[in-house]
Amino acid sequence: MKIPFNIKLIIVLLSTTLIIQVAFFVFPEWSNVLPQPFEVIKVGISEFFLGNIFIDILVSLKRVIVGFLLATIIAVPLAIFSSHHRIGRYLVNINELLRHIPPIAWIPVAIVLFGLGDASAFFIVFLGSFFPIFLNTFFGANSLPLVYIRVCQSFELPKIVYMKDILFKFSLPYIFTGLRIGIGMAWMSVIAAELIGAQSGLGYYIQFNRLLLHMDKVVFGMLLIGLIGLTLNKLIKLLEKKVLVWAPSNHHDRN
Amino acid sequence: MIEIKNISHKYKKQHHNILNDINFYISDGEFVTIVGKSGCGKSTLLNIIAGYIKPTDGQMVIDGKEVNKPGKDRIVIHQGYDHFDWMSVKDNLNLINKDELVVNQLLSKVGLNDKHESFPYELSGGMKKRLSIARALAVNPKFLIMDEPFSSLDHKIRSQIYKEVSILTKELNKTVLLVTHDLDEAIELSNKIIVLSGNPTTVHEVIYLDRHNQSNDHSKVLDQIFNLKNQIKKLIED
Numbered sequence: 001m002k003i004p005f006n007i008k009l010i011i012v013l014l015s016t017t018l019i020i021q022v023a024f025f026v027f028p029e030w031s032n033v034l035p036q037p038f039e040v041i042k043v044g045i046s047e048f049f050l051g052n053i054f055i056d057i058l059v060s061l062k063r064v065i066v067g068f069l070l071a072t073i074i075a076v077p078l079a080i081f082s083s084h085h086r087i088g089r090y091l092v093n094i095n096e097l098l099r100h101i102p103p104i105a106w107i108p109v110a111i112v113l114f115g116l117g118d119a120s121a122f123f124i125v126f127l128g129s130f131f132p133i134f135l136n137t138f139f140g141a142n143s144l145p146l147v148y149i150r151v152c153q154s155f156e157l158p159k160i161v162y163m164k165d166i167l168f169k170f171s172l173p174y175i176f177t178g179l180r181i182g183i184g185m186a187w188m189s190v191i192a193a194e195l196i197g198a199q200s201g202l203g204y205y206i207q208f209n210r211l212l213l214h215m216d217k218v219v220f221g222m223l224l225i226g227l228i229g230l231t232l233n234k235l236i237k238l239l240e241k242k243v244l245v246w247a248p249s250n251h252h253d254r255n
Numbered sequence: 256m257i258e259i260k261n262i263s264h265k266y267k268k269q270h271h272n273i274l275n276d277i278n279f280y281i282s283d284g285e286f287v288t289i290v291g292k293s294g295c296g297k298s299t300l301l302n303i304i305a306g307y308i309k310p311t312d313g314q315m316v317i318d319g320k321e322v323n324k325p326g327k328d329r330i331v332i333h334q335g336y337d338h339f340d341w342m343s344v345k346d347n348l349n350l351i352n353k354d355e356l357v358v359n360q361l362l363s364k365v366g367l368n369d370k371h372e373s374f375p376y377e378l379s380g381g382m383k384k385r386l387s388i389a390r391a392l393a394v395n396p397k398f399l400i401m402d403e404p405f406s407s408l409d410h411k412i413r414s415q416i417y418k419e420v421s422i423l424t425k426e427l428n429k430t431v432l433l434v435t436h437d438l439d440e441a442i443e444l445s446n447k448i449i450v451l452s453g454n455p456t457t458v459h460e461v462i463y464l465d466r467h468n469q470s471n472d473h474s475k476v477l478d479q480i481f482n483l484k485n486q487i488k489k490l491i492e493d
Binding site: 147148150154156157165166246 | 305306307324325326327329330331333335337339340341342343350351374375376394
């Protein structure tokens with residue numbers, strides 16, 4: 001019998017919670033420094049009823065979506081164009097240099113450039129997601145088989161049709177891999193940016209509660225980050241399944 | 256008519272020519288097969304005729320004009336699968352020809368009339384090849400160039416598709432250039448067989464097959480085919 005993904009997730013979460021709770025009974029000294037699972041659940045319920053946490057979630061999500069979409073809109077066409085142009089090698093080398101700088105290292109630069117607030121968070125998220133999307137798309141477009149190029153030459157397809165219907169569509173599976181890595185990087189970047197240079201969002205929520213020594217809220221915030229990251233990844237996977245109907249691999253469930 | 260005039264070719268990293276002073280012509284409506292040892296440069300010659308590579312020397316003249324780039328008048332059906340996986344059967348043809356009537360007619364001619372909306376991964380190997388044939392014909396090319404196009408299929412399906420191609424190209428009055436290593440197919444389908452051999456490769460012999468004066472005696476025909484096959488084998492080995 002096949003168990004749906006959501007049920008699997010609930011089973012994993014409940015069993016992990018139970019194991020941690022049992023660990024707290026075995027090592028009672030842990031509760032001096034860390035919140036027990038039931039305390040985290042209790043604080044979670046009260047935070048949901050208070051409602052303020054939703055504002056922080058929405059603020060972080062807005063930053064992720066804006067930065068991530070900007071990165072996608074710029075990285076995909078640029079990578080497709082670069083893959084068949086002399087400038088491509090140059091851009092890939094610049095990417096190789098910049099992608100090793102973690103987004104968190106850009107935070108001082110972002111604050112100097114854009115100040116404290118949304119603009120610098122957008123910038124950090126943009127940087128975090130740009131490189132994986134660009135490199136995966138570039139790699140995809142660059143691996144277009146010679147036979148397709150020759151078919152396009154024989155049929156004398158216009159350049160725009162070649163770029164849009166052949167190169168772009170062939171690269172779609174690679175683009176989706178880039179998007180999945182990119183959304184993870186975007187989410188990690190926004191939290192890092194909010195921990196240091198913001199006055200709102202989930203990262204700020206964790207940082208603020210850490211200073212007040214509310215460890216139950218810190219752990220609750222961490223769990224929220226994990227769950228939202230998982231949901232975002234799942235959303236991209238769903239979109240991928242809808243778009244890549246032609247790929248045989250999308251007709252098997254790969255949960 | 257395609258005229259191949261004194262074509263020689265050398266790849267950049269090689270010291271010697273792979274093709275040397277190749278001369279032949281393909282008249283309109285002919286079914287011409289190129290045979291030769293593997294690695295002798297058959298595909299290189301075909302790529303030159305398709306316009307994908309420029310020969311080091313010599314020229315190709317089509318209907319009186321020198322040609323050195325690919326074009327809609329010469330469509331290649333490649334050795335592997337060359338359809339676009341992300342497009343349905345119909346969209347593969349619509350990319351080339353928007354005329355629904357022509358597309359529907361071609362798909363039914365190749366036996367894919369109930370597969371319009373299918374994606375290539377849903378088709379068998381033979382169907383995928385039929386899709387390539389239909390797409391090639393969608394631009395109404397004068398010449399069809401086939402580079403061992405059905406070598407990935409099993410023998411039974413391969414000979415069936417070859418027969419269909421032969422009928423279809425006659426019906427549509429296409430000139431066909433086929434590269435194959437299967438001598439039975441070459442003898443069965445062609446009006447003319449060009450035998451490549453030697454090092455560097457050159458045209459060793461052009462064999463004309465007279466289909467109109469073929470004997471009605473089945474055993475005599477088999478004998479003739481057997482002798483011809485041996486003759487070609489010998490020429491290739493020379």
